[in-house]
Amino acid sequence: MLWSLVGDIRMLLTLPAALAMQVAHPAVGAGVDAHSVFRTDPWGRGARSLVSLQLWVYGGPEAAEEGRRLRRLHRTVQGTDAHGRKYHALTPAYYAWVHATGYPVFRHGRRYLGRPFTDAQEKQLYAEWLQVGRILGIHDRDMPQTVEEFWPYYRKVLTEELERTTVVQELIATDVALPVPDRGLLPLRLLLRWAWPVIRPAFARFRRFVTIGLMPPDARHALGLEWTDAQERRLRRFGKVVRAVVPVLPERLRYLPRARRARRAARGQRLACGSGPAGPA
Numbered sequence: 001m002l003w004s005l006v007g008d009i010r011m012l013l014t015l016p017a018a019l020a021m022q023v024a025h026p027a028v029g030a031g032v033d034a035h036s037v038f039r040t041d042p043w044g045r046g047a048r049s050l051v052s053l054q055l056w057v058y059g060g061p062e063a064a065e066e067g068r069r070l071r072r073l074h075r076t077v078q079g080t081d082a083h084g085r086k087y088h089a090l091t092p093a094y095y096a097w098v099h100a101t102g103y104p105v106f107r108h109g110r111r112y113l114g115r116p117f118t119d120a121q122e123k124q125l126y127a128e129w130l131q132v133g134r135i136l137g138i139h140d141r142d143m144p145q146t147v148e149e150f151w152p153y154y155r156k157v158l159t160e161e162l163e164r165t166t167v168v169q170e171l172i173a174t175d176v177a178l179p180v181p182d183r184g185l186l187p188l189r190l191l192l193r194w195a196w197p198v199i200r201p202a203f204a205r206f207r208r209f210v211t212i213g214l215m216p217p218d219a220r221h222a223l224g225l226e227w228t229d230a231q232e233r234r235l236r237r238f239g240k241v242v243r244a245v246v247p248v249l250p251e252r253l254r255y256l257p258r259a260r261r262a263r264r265a266a267r268g269q270r271l272a273c274g275s276g277p278a279g280p281a
Contacts, residue, residue, distance in 0.1 A: 001121065002128045005106060006057040007259020010246055014109035015050075016211040020171050021101040021219050025157070027087035027094045029165030031077045039170075043181045051258070056132050058262035067135045082165070092142040097157060099133045100143070104154060108216040112239030113246075123147050158222040168223060172211055174204040209235070 005011060023029040032038060038045045055066040077089035087094065103126055110117055117125065126147045133143050144150040170176055180196045182189060192199070212225050213235040220227055246254060255263065 001125045002057045002132070003263075005125075006053065007255040007263070008246070009254060009256065010109075010113045010242060011106075012050075013113060013210050013242075014105050014214050015046075016171065016207055017109070017213075017215040018101045018105040020168050020211050020215060020223075021105065021162070022098045023165055023167040023171070024162040024219075024223055025094065025097050026081040026083060026085070026161070026163060026165060027091070028089075028098060029167045030079060030081035030087055031089050031094075032167050033165075034079050035077045038167075040179075042178065050256075054256060054258040056135050058258050060262075063135050067137050071137050092139065095136070096133070096138050096142045099129075099136055099138055100150075100154065100157075102132075103129045103150065104216045104219070105214065109214045112214065112235060113242050115243075126150060155218065158218055162219070162222050164223045164225075172208045172225070174201065174208055176204070178204065 023032050036045065052066055052070065056063050059066060071090060074089035074095070078087060081087050089095065106125065106129075107117060107122060123146075130140075130143060130145070134140070144153045178200055180189075180193050209231070212220060212227055213231060215223075215225070217227075251260060251263070
C-alpha cells in the first residue's frame, strides 16, 4: 500500500498535518525550534524531508542507510523544552511519536483525497508502517504492534502530552514571512520571485487550511485548533476535486520522481521474469 500511497502527489497535502502533530510534542517541538532550519530555509528543509520519506519506501538498499543517516543526524539534538525538561531526539518515545503520526494522518487524509480504506487495508497499512519504523531504527518494543494496540497509545499521547507549541503556532500562522521558493527551474523561480508578494498570503492560508483540515479531529481537538462546519464543507469540496482529477493524471504527473523510477524499474523486472506489469493502480 505504501508503494502506491507515498509517491502519489496527494500525499504532499497530508505532510503539513503530520508535521504539526509531530512538533506538538513538547520535546519534538523544542528540538525543531532550536535545531531546525525550517524558518530560514523552509523549502530546502521540506525538500530534504520529502527525499528521505521517498527513500524509506522506494530506496531499496538505500532505505536502511537513510535510516542510519537520520539517527546519526539526530544524535546531537538535545536540550531543554519549554517546561524545563531535558530531551534528546533519539529518546525512543519521542522518536517513535514522530514516526507514529504518519499512520493516522494517512488514514484520515484518505477519506477526503481518495477512496477510504477498508478495515483490512488499515491493518495492512499499519503493518507496512511498522516496517518503516524498523527502517528508521525504532525497536518493536517501542511501537504498538497492531492497530488495536495503536489507538490507545495514540489517544494517550494526545491527551497527556501534546500541546500547541511555538512551532505549531508558526506552522498554522498566516502572517509569518515565508521566503520565496528557490527550487525548480530558473524561469519558474524568477516568476515566483516576482509574484510572491501576491501569492504568499494565499499560500499561507491554504497551508493552514490543509494543516488543520487533514489533521485527525481528535488531534485537532487536543491542540485546541478551531475547525468550522463551513471549513469542513470547503475541505470536502476540495477533496472531491482532487479525487476526480489526480487518478486520471498520467503517471509522470501523478507520482513523484523517485516513485516513478522505482515503479518503472519494478515493472521492468516483472516483465523480464514474465510476470506482467507491477505496481498498484
